[in-house]
Amino acid sequence: MTRPSNPSKRRPQANEDEEPAEEVPSEAEGTPEKKERVLHTRVPAVLERELKRFADNLRIPVSNLVRAILEDAMEVAGSASQSIEGRLAHAAEELGKGRERLTKRVLPDPLADVFAYQPVTLAQEAICAKCQKTLEAGDRAHLGLTDAPSQGPKARLFVCNSCLPRS
Secondary structure, eight states, X not given: XXXXXXGGGSOOOTTGGGOXXXXXXXXTTXXXXXXXXXXXXXXXXXXXXXXXXXXXXXXXXXXXHHHHHHHHHHHHHXXXXXXXXXXXXXXHHHHHHHHHHHHHHHSOOTTTTOOEEEEEEOSSOEEBTTTOOEEOTTOEEEEEEOSSOOOSGGGXXXXXXGGSOOO
């Protein structure tokens, strides 16, 4: 013989708690706002007793206490993640500066043998020897003149206006 199921004891289906919150106009402002939703969760008996005791001491319902605790926890988590993101961005910036300083010390200056710079208008694409910026055909640049024997187009040193050394 099967027992009739008790509707109050049945478990909710996965989709039942995932309904979208309805928007209703706020009486004061006339703007839509979300209805409050009920969130069911399981907690250990010890935690339940502590929450009830704490709520009784504050003379507020347990649901208000839990809501306040969750809101505070979310606010703290948001603040912490923003702080961490800021620190990570600062650390990445410092790492970039350190890498740049190290590169300057380790790599030889590509313009060390240049004795003069000739202003030119590029007829074809080139790369700035100092900052590695792509210089387009038609751009103004400076050709670095050296005493080194010519080794073809690869040996030409071009620098953009911002990398041109000023004496």
